[in-house]
Amino acid sequence: MSSVVLSDLCKSFGAIDVIRGVDLVIEPGEFCVFVGPSGCGKSTLLRLIAGLEEATSGTIRIDGKDVTDAEPSARGIAMVFQNYALYPHLTVRDNIGFGLSLARRPKAEIRARVEAAAEALQLTHLLDRKPKELSGGQRQRVAIGRAIVRDPKVFLFDEPLSNLDAALRAQMRIELSDLHRKLGATMIYVTHDQVEAMTMADKIVVLNGGRIEQVGSPITLYDTPASPFVAGFIGSPRMNLYDGRAVGESCATYGIRPEHLKLTDMAPRWRGTVRHVERLGADTVIHLDVPDLGDMVVRADGDRNPPIGSMLGISPLPGREHRFP
Amino acid sequence: MIFILPFVYILLMAVKTKQEAALFLFAWPSEWRAWENLVEVVQTRNYMLLLAYFNSTVITLGAVTLLVIFGAMVGYVLQRRRSPWNRVVYVFLLIGLMVPPAVVPTIWVLQNLGLFKTIHGMILIQVAYGLSFAVLLYRSFIASIPRALDEAAIIDGARPWQVFFRVILPLLKPVTVTLIVVQSVAIFNDFTNPLYYLPGRENVTVQLTLFNFQSQFQSQYNLLFMNILLVTIPPLLVFVFCNRQIVAGMTSGGVKG
Ligand SMILES: Nc1ncnc2c1ncn2[C@@H]1O[C@H](COP(=O)(O)OP(=O)(O)OP(=O)(O)O)[C@@H](O)[C@H]1O
Ligand SMILES: [Mg+2]
Numbered sequence: 001m002s003s004v005v006l007s008d009l010c011k012s013f014g015a016i017d018v019i020r021g022v023d024l025v026i027e028p029g030e031f032c033v034f035v036g037p038s039g040c041g042k043s044t045l046l047r048l049i050a051g052l053e054e055a056t057s058g059t060i061r062i063d064g065k066d067v068t069d070a071e072p073s074a075r076g077i078a079m080v081f082q083n084y085a086l087y088p089h090l091t092v093r094d095n096i097g098f099g100l101s102l103a104r105r106p107k108a109e110i111r112a113r114v115e116a117a118a119e120a121l122q123l124t125h126l127l128d129r130k131p132k133e134l135s136g137g138q139r140q141r142v143a144i145g146r147a148i149v150r151d152p153k154v155f156l157f158d159e160p161l162s163n164l165d166a167a168l169r170a171q172m173r174i175e176l177s178d179l180h181r182k183l184g185a186t187m188i189y190v191t192h193d194q195v196e197a198m199t200m201a202d203k204i205v206v207l208n209g210g211r212i213e214q215v216g217s218p219i220t221l222y223d224t225p226a227s228p229f230v231a232g233f234i235g236s237p238r239m240n241l242y243d244g245r246a247v248g249e250s251c252a253t254y255g256i257r258p259e260h261l262k263l264t265d266m267a268p269r270w271r272g273t274v275r276h277v278e279r280l281g282a283d284t285v286i287h288l289d290v291p292d293l294g295d296m297v298v299r300a301d302g303d304r305n306p307p308i309g310s311m312l313g314i315s316p317l318p319g320r321e322h323r324f325p
Numbered sequence: 326m327i328f329i330l331p332f333v334y335i336l337l338m339a340v341k342t343k344q345e346a347a348l349f350l351f352a353w354p355s356e357w358r359a360w361e362n363l364v365e366v367v368q369t370r371n372y373m374l375l376l377a378y379f380n381s382t383v384i385t386l387g388a389v390t391l392l393v394i395f396g397a398m399v400g401y402v403l404q405r406r407r408s409p410w411n412r413v414v415y416v417f418l419l420i421g422l423m424v425p426p427a428v429v430p431t432i433w434v435l436q437n438l439g440l441f442k443t444i445h446g447m448i449l450i451q452v453a454y455g456l457s458f459a460v461l462l463y464r465s466f467i468a469s470i471p472r473a474l475d476e477a478a479i480i481d482g483a484r485p486w487q488v489f490f491r492v493i494l495p496l497l498k499p500v501t502v503t504l505i506v507v508q509s510v511a512i513f514n515d516f517t518n519p520l521y522y523l524p525g526r527e528n529v530t531v532q533l534t535l536f537n538f539q540s541q542f543q544s545q546y547n548l549l550f551m552n553i554l555l556v557t558i559p560p561l562l563v564f565v566f567c568n569r570q571i572v573a574g575m576t577s578g579g580v581k582g
Contacts, residue, residue, distance in 0.1 A: 052476050073482035085473035089495040099481035102491075150481070 001028035002076070002153035003065035004049060007114050009058035011041075011048055015064055019230045020175065020210040021058070026188065026203070028184070031180050034190045035233065036207035042190045043158055044321045047209070050079050050156050061154055066231040078147035079156040082249025084139045086131040086146075092118070093127040096145045117149040120179075137168045155187040159209065161196065173199060193233060198222070206230050228324050229252045237285055237297050239322070251323035258285065260320035272296055274306045288312060335557070338550035346547035348392075352549055357431055358448055362551040369541065374555065381531040383444055385513045388451035392508055395452070396459025397409075402462065405475065406469040421457035428521050435522060449522050451512050459504055465502045482523065506567045510560040531556050 004026040013018040014033045026032045047053045049060060051072035059068045067075045094101075097114045105113075121141045131139055138161060147155055160176075162170045173322045177200050180187055191197055192288050197204050197216045206213040206221065206229070210290045214226040225231035231239045237258045244251040263286075267323075272288030275295075278301070286298045286306060298314060306312060341354040350399060367374050386517050403411055431450070432441060440446030478488045496500075514519065514531040523530065527535065538552050 052482060072480045077480065079477070079480050081473045081477060083471060083473060085471065085477040087474065087477075089498075098478070098491075102487060144478075146481070157475045174464055322384070 001029050001184055002062075003214065003305050004154055004186060004188065005033075005061040006049070007059050007061075009048060009060065010056045011044055011053060012056045018210050019048065022210075022212055024205060024212060025214065026186060029184050029186055030071045031177075031187045031189065031202045032205060033201035033203070034188065034194060034205050034207055035194060037233075038192065040207045040307060041210040042192075042207055046079075046156050046158055046190050050077055051075050051153070052079075073136045076153035077156055078152035078154075080143045080147050080160045082159040082200050084131070084143045086139055087140055088131055091128050092123060092134070092142050092145075095131065095142055096123075097147050098146070099150050100269060111119045113149050114145075115143075117145045120148065120182075136164050137172065138254035140164065140172065144176075145305075146270050148183070150178075151225075153186065155185055157187065157189040158240055159191055160189075161233065162193070169193075171194055176200065184250055191205065198234070204234070206233055222297075225255075227266070228255060231255045231322055231324070240296050244323070250325060251325055253324040253325065256320065258297040260317045261296070261298045261314050262317060263298060263300055263304070263312050263317050268316075270296070271311055271313050274310050274312060277308065279305065286312070288314070290299045290314075301317070330533070335550050335554050338547060339554045340551075341547045342548055343545050346550065347426075349546070358547070362547055363555075365485070366538075366548050366551045366555065369538065373529060373537070374531075377529040377531045377534045378525070379397065379446060380528060381513055383507050384447050384451065384519075387448040388455070388512050389505055390511045391452045392455050392459045393504060396456060396464045396504065397494055397497055397501070398489065399460045400463030401489055403466055404464045405472070418457045418460055421453075422455075422461070422466070432522065438447065442523060442528060443523050443579075444523075444528065447519060450518060450522055453520070454565055455508050455512075459508070462504060463497060466497060469549060470496055470531070504569065506563055510563060513560055531559075 004024075006022050006024045009019055009022040010160055022045060036042050044053060048055055051067070051070060055068055056225075058068055061067065062075055062077070083157060085119060087098060090098065093114055093196075096117055097110045100110045100113060114127070115124070119222065120143060123141055123145060124137070124231060126134060126138060126142075131142065134142065140163075141161070157176075161172050164172060180200075188201065201218055203215060204218055204221050205215050208229055214221060214230045216224075219235045221230060225234060225239075228241050232255075235257055238251070239255045239257045241253055241255045241306075244254050247254045268294065270290050272290035273283055275289050276287040278285040278287075282302050284300045284302055284304045286300055286304070288298065289298045290296045296314065334351055337351070337354060338349075340357050340359040342356055342358055345354060345356075347351075399414075403414060432472070435441040435446050435450075438446070440449065474492055474496075475488050483491065514532060515530075516536070519528075519533055520532040523533075535549075535552060535556060536550060552556045
């Protein structure tokens with residue numbers, strides 16, 4: 001278990017500043033998730049930690065040691081790539097054992113460690129296949145096996161599940177969480193899927209334009225987002241955000257989550273026309289047009305099915321409103 | 326059929342007697358003299374043909390090996406590294422591909438280097454002539470190999486040369502096979518370059534034996550055709566054995582992860 005500490009880390013590609021002063025402490029054994037919109041620098045930040053990109057300024061410490069200028073292989077990290085990056089010409093066995101064979105470990109040791117990793121990931125029966133004979137989920141497991149077998153201090157994942165279908169993604173999410181618990185290693189995970197972020201993370205780092213917007217546990221970010229950006233990014237369907245004056249508040253931005261709005265006829269705060277209804281079974285997501293505010297999304301019970309064009313009254317739950325200065 | 330007919334003709338001529346061959350007819354030989362003709366051709370001028378085979382093989386093997394290794398390495402560096410020198414190198418490669426070589430200055434350079442009339446000089450000449458093509462071929466193929474593969478290997482602890490030899494080079498096999506076939510046939514069959522750069526009796530190559538023998542075998546066309554037959558066989562074998570891989574190499578788009 002190792003900590004990762006970034007201080008004032010910057011990265012520019014030519015004239016473009018991609019990472020603009022990141023300070024971050026990741027505790028030993030933590031599962032840390034980087035989220036943010038596309039192009040905000042998540043992958044770049046991860047690649048800086050991996051050593052695949054050179055920092056323009058600032059320092060990276062892993063386990064207390066300054067590794068800013070160290071080779072990737074000397075940092076004690078392992079990385080799982082979005083498109084798996086398995087060596088196509090090698091069998092699963094050789095893919096997993098590649099790093100060990102480069103390090104010239106004895107044959108017997110390589111064999112034992114590869115088989116232990118394969119066992120843990122239920123890959124034993126596939127060891128002699130080539131990557132192209134595997135399904136997407138199996139390839140992803142091999143890529144994870146290749147990381148495990150190196151026994152790294154820190155695991156790095158760059159959107160590892162984004163090429164899988166929804167059902168498999170849900171399953172792999174659970175497997176990865178189990179793996180994290182079992183290994184107890186520090187893991188850094190990049191995703192733009194906020195379900196992955198909410199369900200797996202001990203700590204979420206929200207990035208925006210190369211800067212950290214907020215750091216905290218999933219629940220902290222959900223309950224007390226520091227900015228409208230974070231508020232809009234965490235939670236699904238996303239938070240309704242309005243100009244403070246339009247709702248008669250003194251703050252700059254006013255936000256209320258769809259699940260914190262209730263439909264009521266008793267002195268409602270707003271009234272809106274139903275524009276669209278999404279019935280998800282467990283709940284119903286209702287899109288309304290509210291005069292002067294525009295769109296408002298409400299999450300209601302699954303048995304609600306208001307006709308399109310009807311008028312509904314809406315009130316916020318007390319204590320659940322967000323006011324951003 | 327059109328490809329086979331000349332071969333059949335050569336074959337038939339090669340096994341005829343001297344008198345029959347002189348008629349140049351596309352006819353069945355009355356007498357099969359395959360073995361006698363073969364022995365006679367091989368023994369001509371002190372086993373010159375065997376020496377020629379040896380020389381040609383050495384030149385072909387040496388040049389093709391160097392072409393594969395240098396072509397793949399230069400192509401790799403050119404494709405993966407972003408540097409202002411890339412453009413310069415690229416322009417030189419295109420020049421190398423387009424501008425015809427000047428013979429006399431080349432000979433002059435070779436003489437100054439002490440490489441004129443030597444086998445390794447000839448190898449270097451063939452490498453120089455083929456390198457542009459090899460590099461461009463490799464470069465475009467390497468572009469289809471995802472960079473994440475290099476990065477995965479680097480994280481696994483591979484040094485740059487290990488990334489190349491253990492990950493990239495094995496993936497280049499389809500191009501390599503194509504290159505080996507095309508270049509080895511071309512170099513083995515090359516006539517003019519050995520003629521210019523490799524004069525001397527002890528340096529004959531297979532194609533030059535034809536030239537040398539032509540005068541000697543003036544009235545013995547059966548022997549000349551036997552010689553042609555022997556010269557044609559090695560490239561033919563290469564094509565027959567590698568045919569499928571060549572097609573695979575030319576059509577395969579690259580590597581999927
Ligand atoms: N090698 C590079 N050269 C120049 N610019 C780059 C390079 N790599 C990334 N960038 C730029 O840096 C910015 C951040 O890229 P990055 O890949 O880190 O985004 P990301 O947050 O991972 O996005 P996504 O969610 O789409 O993967 C982008 O604007 C991108 O164009
Ligand atoms: Mg990315």
